[in-house]
Amino acid sequence: MITSTSFYGLKMQWTPEHTQWAEQHFDISSTTRSPAHKVEAYRGHLQRTYQYAWANDDISALTASNLLKKYAEKYSGILEGPNERALLCSYSDSSTGLMNGRKSENESWQEGIYPMNCAPDVISVSKAGMTAALPPTDVSASIGSSPGVASSLSEPSYSSSNCGSHTATTLHSGLPSQEYTASYNASYLHSSYSSQNTPALPSPHPSPLHSAGLLQPPPPPPPPTLVPSYNTGSPNLPNYNYPPTGYPSQTAVGPGYSPGGAPPPSAYLPSGIAAPTPIPPSTLPGYTYQSHNHTPIAPTPLNGSTSNSLKRKAFYMSGHGDMDSSYGNFNYNQQRSSQSPMYRITDSSVSDSNRGNGFERNAEASSLAFKPTKQPMSSDQQRKFNMHSGRALTPPSYGSTKSSVGDLRTSEPYSKFGSPIMSEQTEEHRQHLSHSLTGPDLGTATSSIHAAEEQLKNSDSNLVEMVTTEILQQGPPVDWSDIAGLEMVKAAIKEEILWPILRPDMFSGLATLPRSLLLFGPQGTGRTLLARCMASQLGAAFLRLSSSGLVTKWLGEGDKIIQASFLVARCRQPAVVFISEVDLLLSAQLSEESPVSRLKAELLMQLDSILTSAEDHVLVVCSTNKPEEIPESLRRYFTKRLLIPLPDGTARHQIISQLLSQNNYCLSDKEMSLLVQRTEGFSGLDVAQLCQEAVVGPLHGIPGTDLSSIHPSQMRPVSYQDFDNVFCKFQPSISQKELDMYTEWNKMFGCSQ
Numbered sequence: 001m002i003t004s005t006s007f008y009g010l011k012m013q014w015t016p017e018h019t020q021w022a023e024q025h026f027d028i029s030s031t032t033r034s035p036a037h038k039v040e041a042y043r044g045h046l047q048r049t050y051q052y053a054w055a056n057d058d059i060s061a062l063t064a065s066n067l068l069k070k071y072a073e074k075y076s077g078i079l080e081g082p083n084e085r086a087l088l089c090s091y092s093d094s095s096t097g098l099m100n101g102r103k104s105e106n107e108s109w110q111e112g113i114y115p116m117n118c119a120p121d122v123i124s125v126s127k128a129g130m131t132a133a134l135p136p137t138d139v140s141a142s143i144g145s146s147p148g149v150a151s152s153l154s155e156p157s158y159s160s161s162n163c164g165s166h167t168a169t170t171l172h173s174g175l176p177s178q179e180y181t182a183s184y185n186a187s188y189l190h191s192s193y194s195s196q197n198t199p200a201l202p203s204p205h206p207s208p209l210h211s212a213g214l215l216q217p218p219p220p221p222p223p224p225t226l227v228p229s230y231n232t233g234s235p236n237l238p239n240y241n242y243p244p245t246g247y248p249s250q251t252a253v254g255p256g257y258s259p260g261g262a263p264p265p266s267a268y269l270p271s272g273i274a275a276p277t278p279i280p281p282s283t284l285p286g287y288t289y290q291s292h293n294h295t296p297i298a299p300t301p302l303n304g305s306t307s308n309s310l311k312r313k314a315f316y317m318s319g320h321g322d323m324d325s326s327y328g329n330f331n332y333n334q335q336r337s338s339q340s341p342m343y344r345i346t347d348s349s350v351s352d353s354n355r356g357n358g359f360e361r362n363a364e365a366s367s368l369a370f371k372p373t374k375q376p377m378s379s380d381q382q383r384k385f386n387m388h389s390g391r392a393l394t395p396p397s398y399g400s401t402k403s404s405v406g407d408l409r410t411s412e413p414y415s416k417f418g419s420p421i422m423s424e425q426t427e428e429h430r431q432h433l434s435h436s437l438t439g440p441d442l443g444t445a446t447s448s449i450h451a452a453e454e455q456l457k458n459s460d461s462n463l464v465e466m467v468t469t470e471i472l473q474q475g476p477p478v479d480w481s482d483i484a485g486l487e488m489v490k491a492a493i494k495e496e497i498l499w500p501i502l503r504p505d506m507f508s509g510l511a512t513l514p515r516s517l518l519l520f521g522p523q524g525t526g527r528t529l530l531a532r533c534m535a536s537q538l539g540a541a542f543l544r545l546s547s548s549g550l551v552t553k554w555l556g557e558g559d560k561i562i563q564a565s566f567l568v569a570r571c572r573q574p575a576v577v578f579i580s581e582v583d584l585l586l587s588a589q590l591s592e593e594s595p596v597s598r599l600k601a602e603l604l605m606q607l608d609s610i611l612t613s614a615e616d617h618v619l620v621v622c623s624t625n626k627p628e629e630i631p632e633s634l635r636r637y638f639t640k641r642l643l644i645p646l647p648d649g650t651a652r653h654q655i656i657s658q659l660l661s662q663n664n665y666c667l668s669d670k671e672m673s674l675l676v677q678r679t680e681g682f683s684g685l686d687v688a689q690l691c692q693e694a695v696v697g698p699l700h701g702i703p704g705t706d707l708s709s710i711h712p713s714q715m716r717p718v719s720y721q722d723f724d725n726v727f728c729k730f731q732p733s734i735s736q737k738e739l740d741m742y743t744e745w746n747k748m749f750g751c752s753q
């Protein structure tokens with residue numbers, strides 16, 4: 001019998017042979033679906049395929065048969081073939097360009113550029129072992145049930161009194177983060193995909209579903225091991241045992257992400273592999289600042305609209321000035337471990353009256369004590385940090401004298417010169433390296449270090465000394481929780497930069513590891529902090545080059561300094577080289593005759609070498625507030641380009657609270673809310689400077705001029721009035737036009753939208 005079928009106007013004639021053939025064909029390899037189902041599936045496909053076929057034309061039985069056969073072969077291969085995950089794999093492959101930043105410069109980086117629309121379809125009809133994607137109806141349910149969405153979208157209300165030396169945790173407990181959206185759930189893979197023990201790795205770019213926060217990682221595995229090397233057999237860390245509860249998970253962000261906390265389980269990695277936070281917190285005896293019983297930070301609200309929740313928010317405004325960059329001992333997380341190496345020791349031997357009044361116990365009168373980061377590490381901290389780094393212990397140089405090259409925002413003397421070439425430390429360093437980098441490149445990294453050491457021996461020793469004292473920086477490690485807000489950025493850095501570096505064996509699908517990163521946006525938003533944090537998390541040496549220093553004071557030998565810095569970085573690898581204001585070196589405005597072009601050429605040569613070397617474990621992080629000045633042809637040097645926005649209300653609240661917590665202050669909840677509101681558009685640096693000015697306020701009311709004789713108890717607490725008095729000195733220094741420019745550039749060339 002001949003039957004006639006019409007698909008969107010396309011008439012087809014079916015003979016019994018056709019039907020039989022189709023059924024037989026589908027039956028060949030399927031063990032999970034009946035022939036009838038497959039024919040249904042196939043018909044569905046035909047419906048879609050033939051929409052753009054020759055509508056309304058009759059076709060011959062022969063043509064129909066050929067078409068049938070052709071598509072049956074094609075689709076049976078996808079549905080039933082052993083490589084049914086080819087689509088996912090090719091998804092990963094096709095994204096290699098993205099990972100490498102080799103994207104065509106004219107292409108914009110748009111969200112959803114790598115949709116995984118096909119994956120759920122394929123998965124859901126393929127193996128029984130693969131869980132189907134969430135149905136669309138689950139989308140809203142999932143979002144609605146997200147703790148982020150459930151929370152209030154309004155400015156946080158502060159329920160507690162803020163009088164006294166409160167800790168930041170008390171102050172902003174219950175605060176939702178306005179910036180974080182649940183969309184970034186630290187997992188790129190479809191949940192079903194992640195459950196497979198496949199070596200194939202996905203693209204690092206989140207699928208739309210993940211961006212929407214719909215796909216959650218699998219339940220957490222047993223206590224994370226971090227980088228196994230850190231607690232197994234490292235001679236540097238003989239007794240170290242990473243406390244699994246040291247960084248309790250944070251509810252403010254998606255379940256897959258816990259900044260500053262124990263590394264989350266991730267669908268990105270096979271089960272049991274934890275997110276990298278390799279630097280273990282050191283134990284600070286007597287530290288009682290924070291218990292683990294604090295109320296967790298309230299879930300971060302998504303923006304009101306669901307569509308907005310699908311994007312990483314990017315908003316920013318002003319930034320200016322220059323100030324101590326090493327607020328490394330802040331605590332912006334409720335669950336910050338009391339054992340964090342970053343948290344400044346509360347010396348219980350010092351009376352309360354001696355604390356938090358603007359006069360630190362060792363501070364000179366001029367410093368006025370609002371210097372949360374300028375305290376040297378305790379000997380215990382130093383010991384711990386030294387154990388991490390596996391390098392000779394030298395005094396912290398963060399916060400030491402200003403260098404035009406290293407651009408240190410510090411006040412302490414530089415650390416003593418220590419040769420970048422490992423001598424007695426060499427073996428220790430090797431072991432550290434071997435523990436922190438478990439990938440297959442370890443052997444070659446070691447040989448690369450040897451080669452760099454040889455080169456360094458032949459270099460100008462004065463130059464090398466200058467680099468090791470001024471550019472190579474040592475200091476207390478920076479934890480994620482030391483950086484207020486920026487949750488999306490932090491998550492992206494963890495997943496797209498740090499994990500592949502720490503576990504190259506797990507990311508073998510990537511053509512090359514991420515080796516360069518551009519942080520762009522307004523000044524004073526924590527880009528240096530982020531770079532330092534990356535170095536800390538990688539257990540890497542940190543070298544900081546200031547482009548403005550190079551093109552002004554050091555112009556004559558700037559290229560040699562760049563060269564020597566990269567050489568030292570290779571000797572000390574793993575290493576992070578941070579270059580601020582990189583637009584000054586890479587600007588398109590530079591003529592060939594310009595002396596700066598020598599620096600540019602040297603930098604590009606070094607970048608080329610880093611990007612092409614599979615051996616070196618050197619990460620280059622550059623910052624700029626003029627990304628548009630980087631020529632199109634040079635953008636490709638940056639594997640990732642991340643917008644660092646201005647702090648949102650929650651982050652500003654965190655910064656203010658944290659800074660004030662070190663002083664005696666009295667602010668009502670309402671006043672605190674007002675401060676948060678009034679600092680809208682401020683950069684993190686602006687906020688910090690505002691606080692610094694305000695805490696000096698109480699001094700002005702003290703009669704007499706001899707401040708040295710004043711006892712701290714005579715000082716009144718810092719009040720709202722003190723802030724009010726200095727607000728006139730501060731205002732957002734960035735225009736809406738500039739903000740729009742960042743948004744546009746981010747849309748076109750950034751990786752976080």
Ligand SMILES: Nc1ncnc2c1ncn2[C@@H]1O[C@H](COP(=O)(O)OP(=O)(O)OP(=O)(O)O)[C@@H](O)[C@H]1O
Nearest residue numbers: 324325326483484523524525526527528529684685
């Ligand atoms: N997100 C943040 N969390 C905590 N502190 C911050 C943050 N952003 C800025 N700050 C404060 O501002 C200071 C400057 O930050 P940082 O140097 O990291 O900014 P930057 O973006 O590198 O700026 P610049 O490009 O001007 O050097 C920090 O020392 C800190 O006090």
